[in-house]
Amino acid sequence: MASPAPLPPAEADPGARLVLAEHLLACESAVACARAVVDWLARRHGAPAACVGPGEVAGASVCLASEGLTGAQQAALARAWDAPGSPLATFRTRPGARWLAADALEGAAMPGGFLAVPLGRPGATAAALLMVGLPGPAVPEDVAWVASSAGPHLARQLASDARAPRRPEPDRLLRRVINAVSDPVLLTDTDGTLLFANARAEGLLVAGPDASPGRMRAVELNQRLFRETLAQGGTSVHRREVPLVDPLEGMDLLFELVTTPVLAPDGPSVVVSVLRNLTDLGRATQALGESYRQLRATEREARSERHRLDRVLDSVADPIILTDPAGGMVMMNDPAERLFAWPQAQGAAGEGAADESTLRRVRTNIALFASFLANLLGPVNAGVSRWKSQLTLDDPATGSPVPMEAMANKVLGDGGELTGIVTVFHDRTEVLERARLLERVKEVSSELEARVQSATAELAEQNEKLRRQAIQLEQASAAKSQFLANMSHEFRTPLNAILGYTNMLLQGVSGEMTPPQRRNLTRIDSNGRHLLEVINEILDITRIEAGRMPLHLSDFGIPELLQEVMAEMDPIIARSKLTVETRLDEGLPGVWSDRQKVKQIVLNLLSNALKFTHEGGVHIAAEYQNATGTVAISVKDTGIGIDVSNQEKIFEDFQQVDSSPTRAYGGTGLGLSICRRLAAMLGGRVSLQSAPGQGSTFTLHFPRRARRT
Amino acid sequence: MTNSPEKQKPLVLVVDDYQDAREMYAEYLEFSGFRVAEAKNGQEALDKAFELVPDVILMDLSLPVMDGWEATRRLKGDARTKGIPVVALTGHALKGHTDDANEAGCDAYVTKPCLPDALVDQVKKMIARRDAAAAR
Numbered sequence: 001m002a003s004p005a006p007l008p009p010a011e012a013d014p015g016a017r018l019v020l021a022e023h024l025l026a027c028e029s030a031v032a033c034a035r036a037v038v039d040w041l042a043r044r045h046g047a048p049a050a051c052v053g054p055g056e057v058a059g060a061s062v063c064l065a066s067e068g069l070t071g072a073q074q075a076a077l078a079r080a081w082d083a084p085g086s087p088l089a090t091f092r093t094r095p096g097a098r099w100l101a102a103d104a105l106e107g108a109a110m111p112g113g114f115l116a117v118p119l120g121r122p123g124a125t126a127a128a129l130l131m132v133g134l135p136g137p138a139v140p141e142d143v144a145w146v147a148s149s150a151g152p153h154l155a156r157q158l159a160s161d162a163r164a165p166r167r168p169e170p171d172r173l174l175r176r177v178i179n180a181v182s183d184p185v186l187l188t189d190t191d192g193t194l195l196f197a198n199a200r201a202e203g204l205l206v207a208g209p210d211a212s213p214g215r216m217r218a219v220e221l222n223q224r225l226f227r228e229t230l231a232q233g234g235t236s237v238h239r240r241e242v243p244l245v246d247p248l249e250g251m252d253l254l255f256e257l258v259t260t261p262v263l264a265p266d267g268p269s270v271v272v273s274v275l276r277n278l279t280d281l282g283r284a285t286q287a288l289g290e291s292y293r294q295l296r297a298t299e300r301e302a303r304s305e306r307h308r309l310d311r312v313l314d315s316v317a318d319p320i321i322l323t324d325p326a327g328g329m330v331m332m333n334d335p336a337e338r339l340f341a342w343p344q345a346q347g348a349a350g351e352g353a354a355d356e357s358t359l360r361r362v363r364t365n366i367a368l369f370a371s372f373l374a375n376l377l378g379p380v381n382a383g384v385s386r387w388k389s390q391l392t393l394d395d396p397a398t399g400s401p402v403p404m405e406a407m408a409n410k411v412l413g414d415g416g417e418l419t420g421i422v423t424v425f426h427d428r429t430e431v432l433e434r435a436r437l438l439e440r441v442k443e444v445s446s447e448l449e450a451r452v453q454s455a456t457a458e459l460a461e462q463n464e465k466l467r468r469q470a471i472q473l474e475q476a477s478a479a480k481s482q483f484l485a486n487m488s489h490e491f492r493t494p495l496n497a498i499l500g501y502t503n504m505l506l507q508g509v510s511g512e513m514t515p516p517q518r519r520n521l522t523r524i525d526s527n528g529r530h531l532l533e534v535i536n537e538i539l540d541i542t543r544i545e546a547g548r549m550p551l552h553l554s555d556f557g558i559p560e561l562l563q564e565v566m567a568e569m570d571p572i573i574a575r576s577k578l579t580v581e582t583r584l585d586e587g588l589p590g591v592w593s594d595r596q597k598v599k600q601i602v603l604n605l606l607s608n609a610l611k612f613t614h615e616g617g618v619h620i621a622a623e624y625q626n627a628t629g630t631v632a633i634s635v636k637d638t639g640i641g642i643d644v645s646n647q648e649k650i651f652e653d654f655q656q657v658d659s660s661p662t663r664a665y666g667g668t669g670l671g672l673s674i675c676r677r678l679a680a681m682l683g684g685r686v687s688l689q690s691a692p693g694q695g696s697t698f699t700l701h702f703p704r705r706a707r708r709t
Numbered sequence: 710m711t712n713s714p715e716k717q718k719p720l721v722l723v724v725d726d727y728q729d730a731r732e733m734y735a736e737y738l739e740f741s742g743f744r745v746a747e748a749k750n751g752q753e754a755l756d757k758a759f760e761l762v763p764d765v766i767l768m769d770l771s772l773p774v775m776d777g778w779e780a781t782r783r784l785k786g787d788a789r790t791k792g793i794p795v796v797a798l799t800g801h802a803l804k805g806h807t808d809d810a811n812e813a814g815c816d817a818y819v820t821k822p823c824l825p826d827a828l829v830d831q832v833k834k835m836i837a838r839r840d841a842a843a844a845r
Contacts, residue, residue: 489771492821492822493727493730493821494729495822496730496821496822496823497727497729497730497733499822499824500730500733500734500737500822500823500824500825501733503824503825503826504733504736504737504740504825507826509736509737509740532822
């Protein structure tokens with residue numbers, strides 16, 4: 001054949017090349033790699049192709065893959081590559097040789113010639129030889145590309161194949177499956193020699209030559225532990241635990257080892273070991289136990305909490321009921337139980353009737369409660385959050401009515417949904433009783449008030465009556481005084497004429513009279529004067545009572561006053577034939593009083609003394625009592641005297657000891673009464689010392705200096 | 710004044726509505742040497758007093774038509790009669806009368822019953838006082 005001419009450039013096909021490149025990367029053996037290359041070239045060029053490489057037995061090459069060639073041809077090619085000095089063998093000895101035309105080959109193995117291209121790392125001796133049945137001398141671009149890209153790969157595979165011993169290999173898929181198992185899976189022979197380990201197992205039991213010393217030690221330890229454990233169990237199916245070390249972390253791990261002896265198809269017995277990590281399980285168990293304990297503790301806590309809550313609720317005197325959203329009773333405290341719970345079985349046979357009524361009351365109470373709760377239940381009442389009402393329940397034990405105020409509140413969950421209703425009852429018995437008592441108190445109080453008012457009104461009426469009576473009395477008294485004043489005037493006017501004419505006659509205005517005429521006229525005169533005296537005394541009493549008797553206070557001396565009295569009384573004294581003596585205390589002071597009234601009193605007392613004394617005399621004495629600052633003028637007689645029983649009476653109006661019409665002594669009976677009143681006006685008094693037949697002593701006591709009242 | 714030689718006796722005007730008393734005093738006054746004029750009430754007393762200008766007037770206080778107090782007030786309020794002494798006579802012994810009488814201008818005060826001789830004494834006293842006052 002001619003020297004190889006350059007091949008026309010084959011059309012570039014990047015797609016086909018990419019497919020081949022990917023395929024080559026996936027190839028894990030030299031044979032597969034060679035097959036891919038040969039197939040690709042044969043398809044592209046429609047020419048026979050082959051790849052020759054070293055065989056298993058050292059020194060003899062084999063045809064790794066071929067297309068379109070007979071077995072003899074394949075063998076011839078292999079031999080030609082091995083034969084020293086052959087054109088093909090030059091590729092082994094001449095690194096960098098590029099190609100060889102087939103016609104250079106003796107004993108043509110491929111009719112038509114072929115191109116041979118060395119395969120291997122650039123610059124190194126060829127690891128294999130690629131041959132394509134194409135005429136030379138030009139090497140098509142495809143072939144050059146295949147040689148350059150597949151060469152290094154094939155060389156690597158051949159080196160790897162040569163290093164790794166040939167051993168029974170599971171199928172690739174199966175291998176992948178096993179690798180995917182998360183538990184470590186190992187295949188060993190019966191001595192424990194490792195035949196295969198999946199990825200997880202390798203992590204624990206295999207260390208590459210470039211592993212760290214720590215990992216090496218951990219793996220060695222693990223292998224020893226594994227082998228020892230495996231040896232203990234024999235070859236039957238067995239479970240046991242293996243403690244291993246995590247080579248990465250150094251943690252203790254615990255595995256369960258399950259071993260199964262398997263008889264390989266080609267004879268030798270192998271052992272499949274599956275390790276299951278118990279460490280996590282242990283931890284899980286431990287965690288579970290812990291959780292369980294916590295759960296128990298929480299439950300216990302919850303129970304005690306619930307218990308405490310129960311006790312709190314029970315300690316509340318007011319009945320409390322918790323109901324679910326449907327109105328069913330969930331919980332109630334003791335006070336609520338007394339009203340709403342079915343009574344405990346009483347046991348005693350004789351209490352059937354009582355039980356019956358108790359049950360009826362409980363039923364009634366429950367019915368009342370249900371109708372009360374209906375105000376909160378159902379979609380209609382969704383907007384109502386609380387309800388308050390008054391219920392009258394029956395005490396199941398006694399049947400007495402229990403007025404209650406019930407207050408129900410909805411309990412809402414986190415999402416606002418109704419989770420329950422709490423109802424609290426409040427016993428209103430006391431409140432009602434208090435209200436009733438209050439009402440009663442109010443009634444009584446208003447009754448009392450009415451009574452007080454009527455009493456007050458009555459009192460006011462009485463007062464008014466009294467006031468009117470007082471006015472009437474005053475008016476009557478004034479009328480009496482006025483009457484007496486008028487009467488005295490009416491008396492005086494005619495008396496004035498009587499006394500006047502008598503006086504004129506006695507003076508002889510109408511000529512001289514005979515002695516009997518004169519005597520009779522004198523009697524008219526004296527009776528007229530007596531009448532005048534009576535009228536004057538009545539007038540005095542009236543004036544004193546009417547408060548129309550004023551005090552005229554002045555300085556005067558007692559001796560002069562007594563002299564005047566004696567002088568005025570002289571005619572009467574002379575007629576009485578009695579001795580009248582006056583004795584004045586030495587050093588009698590001047591007095592400040594109503595002279596006229598003092599004189600009137602003394603005149604009256606002396607006149608009385610003379611009237612009631614028949615023999616003996618009258619003794620007048622005046623003295624000043626320094627201690628009391630009073631003046632005392634006493635008139636002592638030797639007259640008939642006055643019995644003690646009458647001593648008070650004689651000072652009363654119109655009273656004498658003998659007030660009978662046949663009495664022996666004249667007079668109005670007003671004299672002493674007037675004296676006593678006048679003495680009182682002076683701030684003094686009139687006293688009496690007397691006994692029948694022993695004479696009498698009347699004494700006027702009055703203060704030396706009178707005070708206006 | 711009125712003491713002309715023919716009328717040397719003093720003139721006393723007796724005013725009293727009670728005829729017996731009036732005539733009794735008049736008789737005793739004449740008996741005692743006085744001339745007497747009489748009046749039954751206050752108005753008559755004023756008329757007589759202005760007409761006769763008496764030396765003394767005896768005036769009962771309780772009078773019809775015009776009472777003694779009013780009559781006295783008028784007499785004392787008139788220049789013609791102002792100087793004539795007035796002796797008040799009353800049966801009312803109550804206090805108010807005296808005060809009223811003094812206030813009205815009475816020169817003396819006599820309580821009834823008053824005996825004719827006591828009254829004449831009072832009249833003489835009045836005339837003496839007046840003469841004494843006139844002599845000064």
